[in-house]
Amino acid sequence: MTEKASKNAKIDPWGSMKIEDYSKTIKEFGIEPFSTVIKKVPEPHKYMLRNIIYGHRDFGRVADAIAKKKKFVMLTGLMPSGKFHFGHKMIADQIIYYQKMGAEVYICVADIEAYTTRGMAVKELEKLAIEEYLLNYIALGLKPSRCHFYFQSKGNATYNALSKMVSRNVTFNELKAIYGKESLTPGKIVSALTxxxxxxxxxxxxxxxxxxxPVGTDQDPHIRLTRDIASRFKDFKFMPPASTYNKFMSGLQGGKMSSSKPESYIALTDSPEIGRKKVMRAITGGRDSLEEQKKKGGQPHKCAVYELYTYHLMDDNKELKSVYTDCVSGKLMCGECKKRCGDMMAEFLAKHREKRECARKDLGKFLKD
Amino acid sequence: MTEKASKNAKIDPWGSMKIEDYSKTIKEFGIEPFSTVIKKVPEPHKYMLRNIIYGHRDFGRVADAIAKKKKFVMLTGLMPSGKFHFGHKMIADQIIYYQKMGAEVYICVADIEAYTTRGMAVKELEKLAIEEYLLNYIALGLKPSRCHFYFQSKGNATYNALSKMVSRNVTFNELKAIYGKESLTPGKIVSALTxxxxxxxxxxxxxxxxxxxPVGTDQDPHIRLTRDIASRFKDFKFMPPASTYNKFMSGLQGGKMSSSKPESYIALTDSPEIGRKKVMRAITGGRDSLEEQKKKGGQPHKCAVYELYTYHLMDDNKELKSVYTDCVSGKLMCGECKKRCGDMMAEFLAKHREKRECARKDLGKFLKD
Incomplete structure (x- = not known):
């Protein structure tokens, strides 16, 4: 999006982040824009309203189940790979939202995938999955009722049989489309089927x-594959799964947010002071000089601080809109804005730390088997 | 083997059946002749003594465990594909032998393999595996103690995790060597890893x-693959498995014994009269005329009746040797010999029918889970 366009986009403060890439995705892969279905959703999540969840496949039947209070399932996988950070929190927020909306929640720890495709050890993953992920999920609001938390390596016999029976209903070409012709390995095949x-x-x-x-765009090939396979089973009647696609947060220093670069993210176990410092060091959409910024306005679509507000720290749409308007109009300067964000972040992390300690006593309710 | 050679081979009446094919196998695939290890086996099975088990890999350590009464495992898989016949009985005999020798016996129903590579339905296979296979195993002498009978589709979590973790330690080229480059499918990969x-x-x-x-030669690629993979695991310490290779029985009408051709086999559930009739119709190594046979002698290495004696109906080596000698010397004619074999078969089937009915009450002991 051009600078000019971003200035004109005042009425859509959450539609402005690299939207052109996502539009392209929608066209190329046949993902539906989420706007086509949002009216059917009884209480849309802020990610839906802010176009962070920007696309979907077949979400209509899920919206319908929510509206009519019929049974539906939310499934997500996690591959523990380090600290649980605000990028991961996005998925946690969606899990908890669907649980509130009545879903049977399935959370799968992809330890087999981590082992076969990344060479990680299954035992270490277990600790990481519980300490870094599950504990944070609970602190963020996940409830044990209607929640199925399991490890791929520990699934029951029916689940395991299914993961093998899938192989009869898939071709090499479909698997190559996911992993690439050259880099397909037996380990990746097992991972995809699982x-x-x-x-x-x-x-x-x-x-x-x-x-x-709910996935990022990069996971769409798995969704397409699963939808195709679902309809081929003759032994079982599966409804093809629906999906939503969310944008990714940027790194605090620009580029990607990555578990292997601590400066790129804030972990939910970071201390309030570390969190505040990382906010103060984040890149913003500010101009070269105060003068220029007052004249041209800031660029929230390039700003890691504005992302933190949009994705995590500001639930109130009016409040967010006013930050946006003040920024692009040149009224709000980066120093002041960062300080506010740093305060909010420190407060969030302090509260979260307490919630996390409370959550520990509930772990057992999620790890029944 | 030429006709002349078979006449000279009187001292080795059980070494004469198509041995040249098996010698070739030994050379090509690096299988060791069983003769290299038989002296170490405390109580060799008749299949070993009669060169029906003609080859092995690494059997020395198994012989050693038997001799020193140390722990060892016998593993076999079965893919139910119809009536349980005398070809299948060969494997049952070996299972029961190893159980007597002190093995922990593992019998695996390859229902996942049948589903993914042959398109069979898992539920139907279960009935077939129990009624046609397990019940006959018990009737033949299998005991519930130290016996683990399980279905691939119902294995526990550790087993299932292992079958997926294997994928990290195998390459496409190894799998292509088993199933062929052209015919390798995702289903076959899952089957091989399982x-x-x-x-x-x-x-x-x-x-x-x-x-x-204990396997037929055609299963050797699986053995080689497993031996290679065993040594690559870092998470677990596996001893590479040993194997033995047995010859296959011929069909009663010549050619292959096949579940899809009822005239080629005698099922263990056939009535004594059907069994007798099938023996009487079997091809023999007889000559065109009685006169010629008296002059040249019969050809036991081409005779389905002689095979029945050797593999199943005559445990006494002296008795078998005398049949052989009388045949090749022209003293024993096919009519008489067949009648005797038919009687023995009818008697075996009548007794087996009774044992099979007794066995039913023990099924539960084998199907604990």
Missing amino acids: QVADILYPQMEQGSCPTVV | QVADILYPQMEQGSCPTVV
């Missing part, structure tokens, strides 16, 4: 029903 | 120990 089973298995427990898988 | 887990998993329950897998 993922398909993760997505379809809840329907073996719950019966045929809508399933939503 | 088989590797079948062979290695007992050591996860029993600890690292010798494992023997």
Whole structure:
């Protein structure tokens, strides 16, 4: 998006981040814009309203299940790879939202995938998944009721049989489309088939029903594959899964937010002071001089601080809109804005630390088996 | 083997059946002749003495475990594909032998393999595996103690995780060597990895120990693959499995014995009268006329009746040798010989029918889970 366009986009403060890439994705892969379905959603999540969840496949039947209070499933996988940060929190927020909306929640730890495709050790992953992920999920609001938390390596016999039976209904060409012709390995095949089973298995427990898988765009090939395979099974009746697609947060220093670059993210276990410092060091959409900024206005679509507000720290749409307007009009300078964000971040982290300690006593309710 | 040679081979009446094919196998695939190890085996099975088990890999450590009464495992898989016949009985005989020799016996129903590579339905296979296979095994002498009978589709989580973790330690080229480059499919890959887990998993329950897998030559690629993979695991210490290789019985009408051709086999559930009739219709190594046979002698290496004696109906080596000698010397004519074999077969089937009915009450002891 050009600078000019961003200045004109005042009425849509959350539609302005690199939207052109996502529009391209929608066209290329046949993902539907989320705007086509949002009216059907009874209480849309802020990610939906702010176009952070920008696309979907077949979400209509999920929206319908929510509206009519019918059974539906939310499935997500996690591959523990380090500290749980605000990028990961996006998925946690969606899990908790769907649980509130009535979903049977399935959370799968992709330890088999981590082992076969990344060479990680299964035992270490278990600790990481519980300490870094589950504990934070609970602190953020996940409830044990209607929540199925499991490890790929520990699934029951039916789940495991399904993950193997899937292989009869898939071709090499489909798998090559996911992993690339050159880099396809037996380990990646097993990983892909296990993922398909993760997505379809809840329907073996719950019966045929809508399933939503909230993912980033990069996971779409798995969704397409699973949707195709679902319809090929003759032994079972699976409803093809629905999906939503969310944008990714940028790194605090620009570029990608990555678990392997601590300066790129704020972890939910970071101390309030570290969190505040990382905010103060983040890149913003500020101009070269105060004078220029007063004249041209700031660029929230390039600003890591504005992202933190939009994704995590400001639930109130009016408040967010006023930050946006003050920024692009040249009224709000980066120093002041960062300080406010740093305060909010420090407060969030301090509260979260307490919630996390409270959450520990509930771990057992999620790890029944 | 030429006709002349067979006449000279009187001292080795069980070494005469198509031995040249098996010698070739030994050379090509690096299988050791069983003769290199038989002296170490405390009580060799008649199949070993009669060169029906003609080759092995690494059997020395199994023989050693038998001799020293140390822990070892016998693993076999079965893919139910119809009536349980005398070809299948060969494997049952070996299972029961190893159980008597002190093995922990693992019998795996390859229902996942049948589903992914042959398009069979998992539920139907279960009935077939129990009614046609397990019941006959018990009737033939299998005991519930130290016997682990399980279905690939129902294995526990550790077994299933192993069958997926195997994928990290295998390359496409190795899998292509088993199934052929052109015909390799995702289903066949899953099948091969599951088989590797079948062979290695007992050591996860029993600890690292010798494992023997008695197979036909066609299964050797699976053995080689599993032996290679066993040594690559860093997470677990697996002893590479040993194997033995048995010859196959011919069909009663010549050619292959096949589940899809009822005239080629006698099923263990055939009535005594059907069994007798099938023997009487079997091809023999007889000559065109009685006169010629008296002059040249019969050809036991071409005779389905002689095979029945050697593999199943005559345990006494002296008795078998006298049949052989009388045949090749022209003293014993086919009519008389067939009648005797038919009587023995009818008697075997009548007794087996009774044993099979008794066996039913013990099924539950084998199907604990």
